[in-house]
Amino acid sequence: MTHARRLTLAHMWLAFAAFGVAVVLGVWQMWARSPIPAPLHTPDNYFLAVTAHGVSMAYVLPTFVVMGFGYFVAETALRRPLPFPAWGWAGFWLGVAGSVLAAATIFAGRASVLYTFYPPLTATPFFYIGLVLVVVGSWVWCALMIIAMAQWKGENPGKPVPLAMFATVANAVMWLWTTVGVAAELLFQVIPAAFGWVDTLDVGLSRTLFSWTLHAIVYFWLIPSYIAFYTMAPQAAGGRLYSDTMGRLTFILFLIYSLPVGMHHLFMDPEQSTGFKFLQMTLTALVAAPTLLTVFTITASMEVAGRMRGGTGLFGWIKALPWDRPMVLTTGLAFFMLWFGGGGGLINMSYGMNAMVHNTSWVTAHFHLIFGGTVVIMYFAIAYAIWPTLTGRAFASNRPLRLQLWLWFVGMMVMTLPWHYLGLQGQWRRVSEFNYADPNIAGWGPWVVVSLLGGLVLLVSGLMFLWNLFGLHRAPLAARLPDIRYALAVHPPVRVPAALNGFRMWNVVVAALMLLAYGFPIAQFFLNSPPEAIVHRTVAGN
Amino acid sequence: MASTEREILRTEIGWAIVVAGVVGVIMVAIVYAGLAMHINPPSNIEHIDPKTLHLTGEFTEPNLGTKVEANGQVTVRMVATQFAFVPQCLVVPEGKPVTLRFSTPDVLHGILVTGTNVNTMIVPGYVSQVHTVFRKTGDLLMPCHEYCGLGHSQMWATVRVVPEAEFRPGADGKVSCDAR
Numbered sequence: 001m002t003h004a005r006r007l008t009l010a011h012m013w014l015a016f017a018a019f020g021v022a023v024v025l026g027v028w029q030m031w032a033r034s035p036i037p038a039p040l041h042t043p044d045n046y047f048l049a050v051t052a053h054g055v056s057m058a059y060v061l062p063t064f065v066v067m068g069f070g071y072f073v074a075e076t077a078l079r080r081p082l083p084f085p086a087w088g089w090a091g092f093w094l095g096v097a098g099s100v101l102a103a104a105t106i107f108a109g110r111a112s113v114l115y116t117f118y119p120p121l122t123a124t125p126f127f128y129i130g131l132v133l134v135v136v137g138s139w140v141w142c143a144l145m146i147i148a149m150a151q152w153k154g155e156n157p158g159k160p161v162p163l164a165m166f167a168t169v170a171n172a173v174m175w176l177w178t179t180v181g182v183a184a185e186l187l188f189q190v191i192p193a194a195f196g197w198v199d200t201l202d203v204g205l206s207r208t209l210f211s212w213t214l215h216a217i218v219y220f221w222l223i224p225s226y227i228a229f230y231t232m233a234p235q236a237a238g239g240r241l242y243s244d245t246m247g248r249l250t251f252i253l254f255l256i257y258s259l260p261v262g263m264h265h266l267f268m269d270p271e272q273s274t275g276f277k278f279l280q281m282t283l284t285a286l287v288a289a290p291t292l293l294t295v296f297t298i299t300a301s302m303e304v305a306g307r308m309r310g311g312t313g314l315f316g317w318i319k320a321l322p323w324d325r326p327m328v329l330t331t332g333l334a335f336f337m338l339w340f341g342g343g344g345g346l347i348n349m350s351y352g353m354n355a356m357v358h359n360t361s362w363v364t365a366h367f368h369l370i371f372g373g374t375v376v377i378m379y380f381a382i383a384y385a386i387w388p389t390l391t392g393r394a395f396a397s398n399r400p401l402r403l404q405l406w407l408w409f410v411g412m413m414v415m416t417l418p419w420h421y422l423g424l425q426g427q428w429r430r431v432s433e434f435n436y437a438d439p440n441i442a443g444w445g446p447w448v449v450v451s452l453l454g455g456l457v458l459l460v461s462g463l464m465f466l467w468n469l470f471g472l473h474r475a476p477l478a479a480r481l482p483d484i485r486y487a488l489a490v491h492p493p494v495r496v497p498a499a500l501n502g503f504r505m506w507n508v509v510v511a512a513l514m515l516l517a518y519g520f521p522i523a524q525f526f527l528n529s530p531p532e533a534i535v536h537r538t539v540a541g542n
Numbered sequence: 543m544a545s546t547e548r549e550i551l552r553t554e555i556g557w558a559i560v561v562a563g564v565v566g567v568i569m570v571a572i573v574y575a576g577l578a579m580h581i582n583p584p585s586n587i588e589h590i591d592p593k594t595l596h597l598t599g600e601f602t603e604p605n606l607g608t609k610v611e612a613n614g615q616v617t618v619r620m621v622a623t624q625f626a627f628v629p630q631c632l633v634v635p636e637g638k639p640v641t642l643r644f645s646t647p648d649v650l651h652g653i654l655v656t657g658t659n660v661n662t663m664i665v666p667g668y669v670s671q672v673h674t675v676f677r678k679t680g681d682l683l684m685p686c687h688e689y690c691g692l693g694h695s696q697m698w699a700t701v702r703v704v705p706e707a708e709f710r711p712g713a714d715g716k717v718s719c720d721a722r
Contacts, residue, residue, distance in 0.1 A: 267583040
């Protein structure tokens with residue numbers, strides 16, 4: 001096994017172990033909020049669990065999947081060994097140390113501030129330091145991805161970078177920009193407050209800095225799914241990618257438009273003006289474009305595959321697709337859920353209309369549907385696609401894989417559709433229980449129970465996923481395995497303009513947009529400083 | 543189905559125009575709602591010192607609750623604090639413009655009122671302000687919707703919407719739940 005493959009396995013197993021813990025906690029949290037009495041139900045346990053669930057699902061799972069998958073792509077798409085693998089391991093162990101430190105503080109009950117921190121509340125400083133270590137580990141990955149692409153371009157002058165690697169580096173560049181906001185918040189505001197070096201902090205500034213990170217991080221999670229849509233799904237369906245150029249454009253648009261839009265998380269905040277909220281809302285509307293372009297290009301790619309397999313007529317090609325293959329099935333399910341999740345997202349970003357749903361279960365439903373239904377389900381498909389290459393073993397049957405994927409889909413829909421409805425009824429977020437004796441709340445009970453059933457289906461599916469992967473490690477070694485192949489375009493690119501083959505120019509565009517969108521909104525806290533808030537410690541000592 | 547490079551490009555450009563149209567329609571709807579219907583997010587950047595707001599000025603105890611100002615404007619002032627609202631219950635008239643003003647001496651909070659579009663974050667250092675009209679009478683819930691500590695789930699207030707005829711301010715212009 002090559003270095004890169006061992007690295008990939010290590011990263012992914014860490015990610016999926018955190019996922020396993022988080023799924024169990026998530027179901028318990030839903031149980032606690034339902035009318036059915038739950039064991040161990042105290043506010044302390046509830047917010048401890050929410051913090052662990054959020055940190056695992058939002059930070060540990062996606063970061064390590066992105067890194068592990070990136071190492072895999074760098075080796076298999078570029079067809080050359082990964083540069084500086086020792087640094088890859090250094091990044092991994094930094095991430096492990098950070099994750100363990102953060103987990104220890106959370107499960108000791110010393111970090112119940114949820115994964116979005118909420119200063120001026122502070123937890124033990126070691127919680128934040130653990131998370132910073134995870135981010136620093138991921139920066140090592142970013143550097144290695146950029147170096148791998150630069151070395152390949154040096155060896156292949158004038159040739160287009162393979163799309164899978166181009167997209168991976170787009171994500172690495174985006175992640176470097178993304179983490180600036182939260183890093184500034186933690187290093188200059190929250191960690192000094194947590195150590196007790198300062199007694200007050202500027203909450204408006206910390207919220208604005210966190211919003212810098214808060215939307216782009218979502219696209220950091222999502223890009224592996226899009227890489228699979230563009231480069232793995234058409235191949236698995238037996239077809240071709242409809243347009244390589246549209247793929248490159250999509251990932252460039254993600255890089256540009258996922259960053260200067262985070263203020264749509266602050267629509268209901270008093271520290272920013274309507275003008276900048278409106279500007280960032282407009283930029284947010286533009287980020288719908290790469291997703292809608294992807295839906296078209298991938299559907300067309302699937303049509304190419306369906307017709308190559310003998311499908312005819314307006315819809316006959318859909319029937320002709322090999323739906324028994326996990327990657328094809330998952331792409332279909334993910335697209336279906338993307339319509340619901342994306343539609344909800346358009347409502348969230350609609351400026352004044354956000355007041356209808358802000359901090360209600362609608363939002364929880366939206367991001368679980370997008371994250372679980374497009375991001376995580378594609379992580380499953382990616383794992384199923386690359387695990388045979390990683391382990392040298394083949395799945396005996398795709399049946400348990402398909403069952404697991406269908407259960408995830410059903411569970412996700414059953415869980416999130418009632419949440420959307422309850423959110424519109426005014427059910428609010430982040431509480432450990434509801435008083436079902438209140439006449440305003442009593443009617444919610446049955447829907448909460450329905451969503452809990454969806455959560456149970458998700459738990460079964462999540463555990464099945466781990467079992468499927470685990471089982472493959474114990475299967476007999478395969479005599480010979482087909483190499484992983486990325487989809488060819490209908491017209492493979494021979495030469496592409498420099499703008500579609502690198503990111504130098506796009507970094508300048510990002511810098512300009514960030515200056516426009518965040519320059520004054522951040523500067524205002526220094527030009528006309530608001531009164532600071534008193535730091536509130538949630539734990540005694542450090 | 544398109545197969546030459548030129549045909550593929552044409553279909554992609556055609557779809558991109560559709561996408562631009564969809565995004566354009568959404569933007570027009572939002573701008574219309576903002577300009578013509580005054581549906582904008584609460585964004586008055588108004589500073590207040592969380593360390594002294596209870597000592598002097600607008601958010602001292604005698605000023606809290608519902609008050610009919612000299613010009614007839616109904617204003618509600620509320621302090622959100624770990625883990626309660628002061629006051630815990632507020633009275634507002636049905637069908638009349640009401641201005642809600644919130645501040646906090648401690649940490650982040652936020653509110654929504656069930657069955658309405660009233661929603662704002664409450665950030666230490668700022669006054670949050672929402673203008674609204676309550677359309678239905680009855681007791682509504684106003685929970686804290688932002689995590690503010692382990693007691694967060696116990697933090698809520700009641701909004702009592704009464705018919706305009708039953709909304710009777712005292713000599714000082716104030717109306718409270720107890721007085722009814």
